[in-house]
Each structure stands twice: as structure tokens, then as C-alpha cells.
Amino acid sequence: MAHLFEMRGLRKSYDVVKALAWDDATTVTVAPGRVLGLAGENGAGKSTLLGAIVGSVALDAGELRLDGASYEPHGPFDALSKGVAMIPQETLLSPTLTVAENVLLGREAEYTRFGVINGRRRDRLAREALGLVELDIDLRGMCxxxxxxxxxMIELARALAARPRVLLVDETSNVLSRDGAQILFDRIASFAAAGGAVVFVTHRLDEISTYCDEVTVLKDGKVVATHPTGEVSESDIAHLMVGRELEGEISHLEAARSEPGEVVLSVRALRPAGCAEFSLDLRAGEIVGIGGLVGCGADAVARTLAGALPAAAGRIVLSGTDVTGLGLPGRIAAGIAYVPKDRDDEGLLLGASIRDNIALGSLDRYSRAGFMALSAGSAAAEEQISDLSIKAGSHRTLVSQLSGGNRQKVLLGRWLHRDVPVLVLNNPTRGVDVGAKTEIYRLLEHARAAGKAIVIVSDELPELLRLSDRVLIMRHGAVTTEEHRPLPTEQQLIGAML
Structure with missing residues (x-):
């Protein structure tokens, strides 16, 4: 079968970090009608590879070929004009443009003439694009x-509407509902069936096994292996990724749990936006998981507990102190740390270093009169880099230069470093590979053993079942089910969500 897209001998370095280190003979190809899964630990080079394919990363060496011809894009729009579209891991929509303008970004010439915008044509084109992904929202609303x-889904619609020949999908399913993920996979299958080539990046190995024809595994910037998915198991892929067996490490997390201590956080009749009253007594040394379908209200509960959203009513008491009226900074100062679901927009300073991002949670410790010494927090940052296996040159590395999973580790490191009694974690392992996920689980187990009280909102039921002492299932803004250990099966929890 002829190759539609070919990658050979790719190399890219950032200072001492070799993001891509293929030898000259290493070649990865994708044929028309095929879906190539790309697997690897955080920092293995997956995002750098996709960035090179769309021209946002300049390669040091190597060759890309599209349909047999040399392919050298000068940026994402140039790549799109050549037939390559990408759905990036981190959302790149313009927040100050409307839905219609974002859907048609780069296609403005199709609805303007002599500098005059034809609003009716713009909206028709945008509506047609959104119809491809079954999304019906206000075209004039701001993104x-x-x-x-x-x-x-807007980014998926934008990519599909451009009718590319190659589609790159980078860690998209992990922020989608079950229905949204199914739409994504259906569209990928349809795109491939029509002769397109797909490169699909995910940390969910079951998705690679189910939806991909081949899998290429990267490790430390190099290609470890490429196999038809029918010839390798998920455990085989995981072993290729991390170079060790994980089953024993994962089962270790199911060790005997000590009884929780005293109530640390007492929540009474809290009314997050769009939700019914929510009450909870969270104890020291306890992890309470909250799950449900997208829109169930779990996200609003987490944000309201952390102070990122105001409550319409109710009371929150932390270790005997009423913190209801405090916003996010006040809750942090009082002892409630928060890891948001959208790490780039809500959690991290992308233009700052790893050290600065980790120190941000402990400015009261490192700053004097509003100033922080150049060396302050450096040792703590290096400790978190080591403990969380963050792949970076040093604590001075900018967070914007890290892969998505390593960014997530920096955000977690900020609060694991600070001694707070309560952690509110919204999808704490989003975009994190299987090996790093195990490391994070172990750290959270250690935090619980040290007496931390933890609330975890997660879209991944296996994660809730593995970590939680109690699981709350929400539906239409209300808690409809509360389960204690021994917890029910994943299928039973899904039934409670529906």
C-alpha cells in the first residue's frame, strides 16, 4: 500500500533535551485509509513530532514527505493549505472571537469581498462545519x-471542514464526554474510510487498541517500535513505553487503607451554579471521588469548593473556620489547594519557569515585601522535578516548553510541595501517560497516608475506583449515589450516571 505521509530521521533538541532523536534510517509512515496511534510517556516526543508536522516546530534534521513529495510547512495555516490539519492538545481558539469566526479561522476569504464581511455566508459556512460534529451552539457567542x-469540538469541526488529507489528533478524547468522544472516533473512522491518513495521540491505550490500525511507540525522543494493533496487547504497549511492568506497581496502590481521621472540611447545603444543594464531610486521610457525565455538576462543585466560583448559598468550614466568603486566593491561604481541569488557562504561567510555577503556591514562604530572591524555591522545584519525573533541563525551563503531561506534573508539584490540609483535584491525571499516572497515584496515596483530605473529580471511572474511599455520582446537578468501599463495578457506576 502506498504511503500518504512519511517521516524519516527526525531530530529536534531544546538545549540539552533531545525531544526527537531518530537515527537517519528511522522511518514512520501512514497509508491512506489508516489510523496510526502514537504512544509514549510524557516527554517522549509526541507533541514535538506533531508540532514539526504542522510547522510550529522547526526540525534540526530529518525529512517529511506528503504523497511522495517533500513537505516543509511554515506554520499551521501553511500546513492546512497543503492538506494537513491538527486538533492540538491544548485549545488554541481565540477567546475574543466568536464561534463562527473561530470555526472559519484561516478561511476568511470565503465570506469577505473587498474587505466587506458577508455575515450570512459566514454563519452558513460555520453552521455546516459544526454540523459535521453535531454541535448546535450560538454562532455569535464568544469562545x-x-x-x-x-x-x-469546534477545533474538530474546523479541521474537518478544511477537507485535509492528513488529520493529526493530539490528546483530544480526554476532555470529551462519552458522547463527544464517540463523535470524535466516528469522524476519525469516516475520515480514514474516505482515504485520509490519521495520526492519533492518546495516553488511553484502550483507544489505541480499539480505534487504530498501527501503533508507534516513542521513548526518550526515539522510535521504539511500530506494530499492527492486532499483534500487541495494551500491556505490551505500556511495557514498550516505560520499559518496565506496571501491574505490580498499580496493585500496590490497593494496599490496606487506614481509617480516616477527624472532619477537616465541612460543607453544608452548598449551591454551586446550576446545582442542587451539596453537602459533604471530608476527613483527614480520606479521598472522596466525584464522577458523572459531562454537565453533571461535578466541575461546578470542585470550582466552588476551591473558591473559583461563588456559591449561591451554603456554608464551607475548614478546620472550624468559616471560609465561605473567601475567593480562590483566600481559600488557598486558608489551606484549600486547587488543580483545575484546564491547566493552561487556569493553572499555569506558561511563560514562567518550572521553579516560578511551583513557588507560586508558596509565595508567602519565598517572598519578602513582594519580592522573591532569584534562588528562592529552586531546591524545592528540583525536588519536585525528581519526585514527579518531570522531563526538563532544569527548574529554569519554561513551562511552555514542556509536554502537556509534564505541565500537569508541575501543577501538581506546586500543591504537593505546599503543606495544605485539603486538595481539590479536577481530573489530576488528564493528559498524563500510564507510567506517570502510576507515579501520581502513589503520590496521592502518600498524601492521604500523611493525613491530607482530598477531593478528586475525574472523568475516568477506573481512576475513581482505584483511589477513592468514597465515590459520589452526580446527575443533573445533584448527588444521586454515594458508594463506600468495597466500591461497585465500573458498569454499575455508569448505570448510576445515566
Whole structure:
């Protein structure tokens, strides 16, 4: 079968970090009608590879070929004009443009003439594009106010409407609902069936096994292996990724749990936006998981507990102190740390270093009179880099230069470093590979053993079942089910969500 897209001998370095280190003979190809899964630990080079394909990363060496001809894009719009579209891991919509303008970004010539915008034609084109992904929302609304799932579906619509020949999908399913993910996979299958080539990046190995024809595994910037998915198991792929067996490490997390201590966080009749009253007694040394379908209200509960959203009513008491009236900074100062679902927009300073981002959670410790010494927090940052296996040259590395999963580790490191009694974690392992996920689980187990009280909102039921002492299932803004250990099966929890 002829190759539609070919990659050979790719190399890219950032200072001492070799993001891509293929030898000259290493070649990866994708044929028309095929879906290539790309697997690897955070920092293995997956995002750098996709960035090179769309021209946002300049390669040091190597060759890309599209349909047998040399392919050298000068940026994402140039790549799109050549037939390559990408849905990036982190949303790249303009928050100050409307839905219609974002859907048609780069296609403005199709609805303007002599500098005059034809609004009716613009809206028709945008509506047709959104119809491809079954999304019906206000075309005139600003994208900055949308939930992350709608943003990702807009990016999928924009890519498909451009009719590319090669589609790159980077960690998209992990922010989608089950229905949204199914739409994504259906569109990928349809695109491939029509003769397109797909490169699909995910940390969910079951998705690679189910939806991909081949899998290429990267490790430390190099290609480890390429196999038809029918010839390798998920455990085989995981072993190729991390170079060790994970089953024993994962089962270790199911060790005997000590009884929780005293109530640390007492929540009474809290009314997050769009939700019914929510009450909870969270104890020291306890992890409470909250799950449900997208829109169930779990996200609003997490944000309201952390102070990122105001409550319409109710009371929150932390270790005997009423913190209801405090916003996010006040809750942090009081002892409630928060890891948001959208790490780039809400959690990290992308233009700052790893050290600065980790120190941000402990400025009261490192600053004097509003100033922080150049060396302050450096040792703590290096400790978190080591403990969380963050792949970076040093604590001075900018967070914007890290892969998505390593960014997530930096955000977690900020609060694991600070001694707070309560952690509110919204999808704490989003975009994190299987090996790093195990490391994070172990750290959270250690935090619980040390007496931390933890609330975890997660879209991944296996994660909730593995970590939680109690699981709350929400539906239409209300808690409808509460389960204690021994917890029910994943299928039973899904039934409670529907």
C-alpha cells in the first residue's frame, strides 16, 4: 500500500533535551485509509513530532514527505493549505472571537469581498462545519466563555471542514464526554474510510487498541517500535513505553487503607451554579471521588469548593473556620489547594519557569515585601522535578516548553510541595501517560497516608475506583449515589450516571 505521509530521521533538541532523536534510517509512515496511534510517556516526543508536522516546530534534521513529495510547512495555516490539519492538545481558539469566526479561522476569504464581511455566508459556512460534529451552539457567542468540550469540538469541526488529507489528533478524547468522544472516533473512522491518513495521540491505550490500525511507540525522543494493533496487547504497549511492568506497581496502590481521621472540611447545603444543594464531610486521610457525565455538576462543585466560583448559598468550614466568603486566593491561604481541569488557562504561567510555577503556591514562604530572591524555591522545584519525573533541563525551563503531561506534573508539584490540609483535584491525571499516572497515584496515596483530605473529580471511572474511599455520582446537578468501599463495578457506576 502506498504511503500518504512519511517521516524519516527526525531530530529536534531544546538545549540539552533531545525531544526527537531518530537515527537517519528511522522511518514512520501512514497509508491512506489508516489510523496510526502514537504512544509514549510524557516527554517522549509526541507533541514535538506533531508540532514539526504542522510547522510550529522547526526540525534540526530529518525529512517529511506528503504523497511522495517533500513537505516543509511554515506554520499551521501553511500546513492546512497543503492538506494537513491538527486538533492540538491544548485549545488554541481565540477567546475574543466568536464561534463562527473561530470555526472559519484561516478561511476568511470565503465570506469577505473587498474587505466587506458577508455575515450570512459566514454563519452558513460555520453552521455546516459544526454540523459535521453535531454541535448546535450560538454562532455569535464568544469562545472564551465555552466549556472545554465545546472548544475541542469546534477545533474538530474546523479541521474537518478544511477537507485535509492528513488529520493529526493530539490528546483530544480526554476532555470529551462519552458522547463527544464517540463523535470524535466516528469522524476519525469516516475520515480514514474516505482515504485520509490519521495520526492519533492518546495516553488511553484502550483507544489505541480499539480505534487504530498501527501503533508507534516513542521513548526518550526515539522510535521504539511500530506494530499492527492486532499483534500487541495494551500491556505490551505500556511495557514498550516505560520499559518496565506496571501491574505490580498499580496493585500496590490497593494496599490496606487506614481509617480516616477527624472532619477537616465541612460543607453544608452548598449551591454551586446550576446545582442542587451539596453537602459533604471530608476527613483527614480520606479521598472522596466525584464522577458523572459531562454537565453533571461535578466541575461546578470542585470550582466552588476551591473558591473559583461563588456559591449561591451554603456554608464551607475548614478546620472550624468559616471560609465561605473567601475567593480562590483566600481559600488557598486558608489551606484549600486547587488543580483545575484546564491547566493552561487556569493553572499555569506558561511563560514562567518550572521553579516560578511551583513557588507560586508558596509565595508567602519565598517572598519578602513582594519580592522573591532569584534562588528562592529552586531546591524545592528540583525536588519536585525528581519526585514527579518531570522531563526538563532544569527548574529554569519554561513551562511552555514542556509536554502537556509534564505541565500537569508541575501543577501538581506546586500543591504537593505546599503543606495544605485539603486538595481539590479536577481530573489530576488528564493528559498524563500510564507510567506517570502510576507515579501520581502513589503520590496521592502518600498524601492521604500523611493525613491530607482530598477531593478528586475525574472523568475516568477506573481512576475513581482505584483511589477513592468514597465515590459520589452526580446527575443533573445533584448527588444521586454515594458508594463506600468495597466500591461497585465500573458498569454499575455508569448505570448510576445515566
Amino acid at each position: 472564551g466563555s465555552l466549556v472545554i468540550e465545546h472548544k475541542k
